[in-house]
Amino acid sequence: ILSKRIVVLPGDGIGPEVCNEAVRVLRAVSSRFGHEFTFDYQLMGACAIDATGSPLPAATLEACRQADAVLLGAIGDPKYDNDPTAKVRPEQGLLRLRKSLGLYANIRPITAYDQLLEHSPLKAERIQGTDILIFRELTGGIYFGEKGRSEDRTSAYDHCTYSREEILRIAHRAFQAAETRRHQLTLVDKANVLETSRLWRETVQSIAPKYPSVALDYLFVDNAAMQIILNPRQFDVILTENMFGDIISDEASVIAGSLGLLPSASVGDGAALFEPIHGSYPQAKGKGIANPIATILSAALLLDHFDLPEEADCVRDAVQHALDQGVVTPELNPTTLYSTEQVGNFIAYSVLDIADCEVH
Ligand code: IPM
Numbered sequence: 250i251l252s253k254r255i256v257v258l259p260g261d262g263i264g265p266e267v268c269n270e271a272v273r274v275l276r277a278v279s280s281r282f283g284h285e286f287t288f289d290y291q292l293m294g295a296c297a298i299d300a301t302g303s304p305l306p307a308a309t310l311e312a313c314r315q316a317d318a319v320l321l322g323a324i325g326d327p328k329y330d331n332d333p334t335a336k337v338r339p340e341q342g343l344l345r346l347r348k349s350l351g352l353y354a355n356i357r358p359i360t361a362y363d364q365l366l367e368h369s370p371l372k373a374e375r376i377q378g379t380d381i382l383i384f385r386e387l388t389g390g391i392y393f394g395e396k397g398r399s400e401d402r403t404s405a406y407d408h409c410t411y412s413r414e415e416i417l418r419i420a421h422r423a424f425q426a427a428e429t430r431r432h433q434l435t436l437v438d439k440a441n442v443l444e445t446s447r448l449w450r451e452t453v454q455s456i457a458p459k460y461p462s463v464a465l466d467y468l469f470v471d472n473a474a475m476q477i478i479l480n481p482r483q484f485d486v487i488l489t490e491n492m493f494g495d496i497i498s499d500e501a502s503v504i505a506g507s508l509g510l511l512p513s514a515s516v517g518d519g520a521a522l523f524e525p526i527h528g529s530y531p532q533a534k535g536k537g538i539a540n541p542i543a544t545i546l547s548a549a550l551l552l553d554h555f556d557l558p559e560e561a562d563c564v565r566d567a568v569q570h571a572l573d574q575g576v577v578t579p580e581l582n583p584t585t586l587y588s589t590e591q592v593g594n595f596i597a598y599s600v601l602d603i604a605d606c607e608v609h
């Protein structure tokens with residue numbers, strides 16, 4: 250019997266609601282396939298600041314270090330967003346966690362679901378068949394460089410630094426992913442302006458000969474932002490630095506039809522964390538309208554990480570089944586009004602292979 254310990258960080262806003270559904274689905278997987286998953290709930294984000302004063306309490310970090318995987322809901326609270334002078338912020342918890350666990354590669358799949366083509370503001374014929382895998386560097390760049398203010402506080406700076414080593418380790422992963430897909434890798438940078446981007450190009454180019462089956466090309470980030478919504482099918486694997494990856498992945502979510510559909514995996518040399526790409530959506534908190542699918546699909550990536558591809562596919566099939574049946578939250582179908590929990594339940598029941606998947 251396979252036994253795994255999963256730390257759950259529900260976080261803030263809708264985080265706890267979407268995590269509940271992902272855990273429900275993982276429990277269905279464990280019961281259908283006979284695995285043993287234990288769930289250890291810990292505090293991170295604004296809820297952790299409220300309870301302990303720290304966005305990432307030592308106990309949380311330690312539990313994450315010991316776990317086989319971490320599942321995260323979302324963090325963030327408007328009371329910090331609207332206070333630029335706040336000394337502690339929920340986001341510091343997430344950034345410190347990524348850094349401490351060495352999660353340098355954030356992998357974000359972008360898929361256009363046939364059932365939802367009409368939901369995207371982009372033309373269906375333009376997005377149909379889109380299948381992009383974004384590799385976003387997650388523990389370097391401007392997010393982690395030195396930052397500060399001048400003495401009189403009237404000027405500020407954020408340094409962007411990358412080392413060849415930091416670029417190499419994620420670039421190898423991106424090339425390897427391209428080898429298993431459509432053999433195309435696009436590096437997104439701003440090499441016409443930024444020195445860090447020129448180092449990215451030089452470094453990625455230097456290892457390209459190791460991957461002869463992969464065609465490597467380059468796009469400036471401004472052009473990439475346009476191409477992603479103009480002709481998304483041209484992309485297979487995209488590799489980019491931290492901040493560009495943050496920005497283009499939210500943009501690319503428009504292709505899927507809802508930010509509530511996009512999962513991600515953050516991996517490094519040891520630990521692994523799985524989280525939806527969306528934020529804590531505080532306006533929706535407690536209303537039961539949050540889409541749990543991004544978190545449920547993140548749980549599927551977690552199963553892939555446990556080397557359980559059949560289980561992961563079972564979850565993805567169950568999600569497809571919910572989309573086929575129109576069992577989706579209101580942002581995707583404002584007439585049926587299925588709740589977060591109803592969507593999660595439907596998917597969990599499908600995993601259990603109950604032939605007649607009623608909405609519970
Ligand atoms: C993301 C988020 C985070 C980021 C925030 C919450 C710090 O936007 O995971 O994309 O910018 O990395």
Ligand code: MN
Binds near residue numbers: 499
């Ligand atoms: Mn983001």
